Amino acid sequence: MTDLISNCSKLGFGMMRLPRLEDGNTIDVEQTKEMVDRFIKAGGKYFDTAFIYDGSEEATGKALCSRYSRDSYYLATKLNASAFCCKSREEALKEIEISLQRTGAEYFDFYLLHALDHTNMGRYEEFGLWDFVKELKERGLIRHYGFSFHDTADVLEEIISKHPDAEFVQLQINYNDWEDEGIQSRKIAEVANKHGLPIIVMEPVKGGLLASPPQQVRDIFSKIDPDASPASWAIRFAASVEGVMVVLSGMSNMEQMNDNMSYMEDFKPLNAIEKSAIEEVIDILSKLKGIPCTGCSYCTAGCPMEIAIPDIFTIMNMYRINNDLPKAISEYQDRMMEAPASSCVECGQCESACPQHLSIIELLKEAAATLEK
Numbered sequence: 001m002t003d004l005i006s007n008c009s010k011l012g013f014g015m016m017r018l019p020r021l022e023d024g025n026t027i028d029v030e031q032t033k034e035m036v037d038r039f040i041k042a043g044g045k046y047f048d049t050a051f052i053y054d055g056s057e058e059a060t061g062k063a064l065c066s067r068y069s070r071d072s073y074y075l076a077t078k079l080n081a082s083a084f085c086c087k088s089r090e091e092a093l094k095e096i097e098i099s100l101q102r103t104g105a106e107y108f109d110f111y112l113l114h115a116l117d118h119t120n121m122g123r124y125e126e127f128g129l130w131d132f133v134k135e136l137k138e139r140g141l142i143r144h145y146g147f148s149f150h151d152t153a154d155v156l157e158e159i160i161s162k163h164p165d166a167e168f169v170q171l172q173i174n175y176n177d178w179e180d181e182g183i184q185s186r187k188i189a190e191v192a193n194k195h196g197l198p199i200i201v202m203e204p205v206k207g208g209l210l211a212s213p214p215q216q217v218r219d220i221f222s223k224i225d226p227d228a229s230p231a232s233w234a235i236r237f238a239a240s241v242e243g244v245m246v247v248l249s250g251m252s253n254m255e256q257m258n259d260n261m262s263y264m265e266d267f268k269p270l271n272a273i274e275k276s277a278i279e280e281v282i283d284i285l286s287k288l289k290g291i292p293c294t295g296c297s298y299c300t301a302g303c304p305m306e307i308a309i310p311d312i313f314t315i316m317n318m319y320r321i322n323n324d325l326p327k328a329i330s331e332y333q334d335r336m337m338e339a340p341a342s343s344c345v346e347c348g349q350c351e352s353a354c355p356q357h358l359s360i361i362e363l364l365k366e367a368a369a370t371l372e373k
């Protein structure tokens, strides 16, 4: 496998869930700067943003690119050509210019075709985007190109066979999805390894789900190491997978950053006892059936009813995973009644944007029936 990075921690800083100011929307750039400094001081170099992460490229420009020399870090961003993001080929081609302008980065070390799956991969072909990224590399605007991916191992095999020149792949790998039939973390990692493609891991804690697992899972972990956080188990699991170059963690505050660095500064793969604890946990979680939403929010931008879909699913998981219906109802009624699940008009926009392929409309109906009592 080619080494695309050197002298770099295996932990990457995912810039999708940056800290927010009190209004809940604006990125807290000052806190982001402190986190960037802490990350770099501890040996971190890899930063991951995307054209469609609201405000993230601009904040990355302010907190990182304008403050550090360009050769001291690796920066990844993504071109998204899905219908919910751009209307035409011209719009897709323009994204790199806008990304460069927002970050002030001069070039990107890693440039990804974003969130490929069987529903949108044809559009990336039709727009000639594989040739386009090759051209960007020749022009020196990017160093390496690859893609992020949300589908089954067969689809991954198909894309790599068509584009053997891809230099790396970004995959959703976490212990909860390891044997999941839809996400297929184990199988997609095996496909990448077969083709010798370095793996960048996204969603190692599944949008935060594995950072606060149910009590029975916590009990298993704390019997082995009472001081280790649940997130540390999830991130170390992902970083222990063969072929993994970087694990992205979408850190939102300094506490998460300090926790992540405490075990990734001097990373040790899971040992045999820890691996068998994870197997036990996978078995428990497979029976609990939480909604596998990662909180990416791609679904919310075009919702005509402004429904906070991921927040509703988080609350539903209080009921589905922790079996705490009174708490779920009270949380829902406090926070969600301005745009409740029952206000969904079933336009389907959210479902076409969801990389997890969730049946959002049906899940919202379930939420309305369960929580709007």
Ligand code: SF4
Residues within 6 Å of the ligand: 302, 303, 304, 305, 306, 307, 309, 343, 344, 345, 346, 347, 348, 349, 350, 351, 360, 361, 364
């Ligand atoms: S289907 Fe419902 S939740 Fe989805 S975008 Fe349309 S109104 Fe919003």
Ligand code: SF4
Residues within 6 Å of the ligand: 292, 293, 294, 295, 296, 297, 298, 299, 300, 309, 310, 353, 354, 355, 356, 357, 358, 360
């Ligand atoms: S429902 Fe899908 S698109 Fe929306 S936040 Fe969850 S995973 Fe992301």
